[in-house]
Amino acid sequence: MAPDVTPPPEIICSGLAKTFDGRTEAVRPTDVTFHAGQTTALVGPSGCGKSTLLRMVAGLEAPSAGQLLIGGMPPAETLQNAALSIAFQDPSLLPWRTVRGNIALALSLARRPVDDAEIDQLISLVGLDGFAEARPAELSGGMRQRAAMARALVTRPGLLLLDEPFGAVDELTRHQLAQDLPRIWEARGTTTLLVTHSVTEAVLLSDRVIVLSPRPAEIIADIAIPLDRPRESGIERSPDFGDLTDAVYAALSRGMTLDRPPLAAQ
């Protein structure tokens, strides 16, 4: 295997905030550090601002206030080095390219040589054996998300941003992916931010779960997940795991009833 191209960065957000069109406040000023080589899960109610936070880290959305440093550099620099990958909530595959072509596109965009063997390996890892030459229109929603996941992994990014990567995948496949995929980024020591609606998934996959309030997003809990890795299947039924999910659920419901001062501009 080729050496990792970029070392995993640490991400420091200070006072990071986003307000759309001066009206819709999506992310309240936030101070948080995502540690290098760790997987951090972000959970919160729908529409609270998770994707917005992720897109700011990816350099796709300019913060309206505050500062963001990735490995000590502003996001624009990280982008220039093709050091991050994002798997979008909507898979965004190009319809005229095959699954293989879509994955290869990430390599050419990142100015890396196209390695067919590695692409095949990833295709098989996300369970798309036999679909390498299929076009997105011939895939189901879940299959498309898995292809997008393979595309995100193929450039061996130091920073991996996953926005509900398994949203449209069935329960069983989801379980399998949750077993297989983390091994890749754990072995590479990637810094990973994972947005998910599944509390179980958040606890299972991450080193730390950050619970966000309803819009505008504010951190209401920051829960460390001190479970050993690799996490075998069946760990969900252990008492420790149950305690952790309970803590996340409790924080989520606290967020829903949070009594906050009315927003100045809304």
Added chain:
Amino acid sequence: MTGLSLVHAGRPARGMTARGYGAWLGVLGLLLVWEALAHVVSGAFVLAAPTEILAYLVEDRGLVTRALGVTLGNAALGYVFGNLAAIALAALALLWPRSERIVTGLALLVYCLPLVATGPILRVLFGPGAGPQITLAALAVYYTTLIPLLVGLRAAPAGWFDLVRSYGRGRWSELVHVRLMASLPYLFAGLQIAAPAAFLGAMVGEFTGAERGLGVLTVRAIRALDVDMTWGVATVATAVAILAYVGLGMIARRFLRDAPPVILAAPASDTVRDSGSGWKAAIGVTVIALAGWALAFWVFDLNPFFAKGPMDVLDALLLAEDAGATRGTLAVALSETAVYLLPGYFAGLAAGAGLAMLLVLVPVIAGTAMPLAIALRSVPIVTTAPLVVLLLGRGATGTIVLVAVMVFFPTFVACLHGLRQAPGQVLDVFDSFAAGPVSRLVRVRIPAMLPAFFAAARMAVPASVLAVTVVEWLATGAGIGSLMAMSASLSDFDMLWSSVVLVAAISALGYALVGSVERRILRVYAPEQLT
């Protein structure tokens, strides 16, 4: 015809289905009725029977084939030049986004030039040869390729651009990896509409004083009151135009994996957000157009007898001794034209939208009507102008009908498509309230149809001006088209240039007027279209 809102019909079914047989039987029946009717009215010199048309074509096959070859050659050259120009303009607008408004504005203005008068002017500028026909063919196609191409270059979902940006790549990668491929279906759709349009442009160019070509034969046939020849030439022109359209459709389907259902209309959205900058753009376009005109005059050192600059036109219209008389003549001609144009335009819009709504209430027919309408829309109605004149006379009726038909097909196709665009889930919600078909039509489908309807109404403005001026030029003997014909043959170039400028300006203003009504109405009924 120049309908811009275009819908891909599904792939034709392979093999001969029962419906396929039915269609052929229908055509056969139509031919029989036509034949019988022609014999009944044979004394009236209006309608040639299919057998008579065939007999004429066989007898004069040498002449017709040679003329067809000439016209096809001119059309092909104009097609290539016009489309290359469209691609170059789209590239300019893409690479330098601030230029887009000016580019599209100038393109519209040039598209609004009345071809029938541009023809004779080009003829004196070019001298003898095929230059004017080729130029007119190019002028007839570039706009209908430019607009869909601009839409297509922007049609990709935001996520695709985010993907490119997330790897730190910029506009060049966006163009190479996303925009070019995403715009292909739109480009092909434009190229397909352009094929019959180029043929039409070449023929109109030949109407206005060429030596050879199908257009020349048409003029000769009309002058000689040769019914068989008029019908024969029109039949060949129509058949070739349809074949070109169908042929390009087949080529497009080879290139494109699947023809996505797209509606191709210049979006109103750009001009929607702030009408203030719309005014600025309009003024900018006018200034640049006038400056370019004056500059061309000066650079090419044109003969001032037949080439007129902006000052000459201003002089003829306002300052010269006989300016009052010139204005009077133009006003009379324009008011005569308005009598043909406005009823035809509104009748075409009403018939197109009305029939589309009717068909949606009777969905069984809509499935069949759509492919038929798309095919008929490709017929260059103007090439059949001589027939309409023969059938309905040289008076108002024939002209109004022709304008209406010209407007009808693109409107009908666009509206039918728009009506079927109505979001299925919204309709389901209405179903769950047991709303009747009329209520669904009024509350869901018509609002969904409005954007397509207005896009068609806008594009129909230059198209209907083209139709009315061609018929007036060829046959009616009244209106601005006839005035231009007369000025051309009398070498009254002051009058000719003044008419061209006026017609182009009125046409562009009409387009802008429909656009502003469109904005007002969409703001109320379909605000989501205005983003």
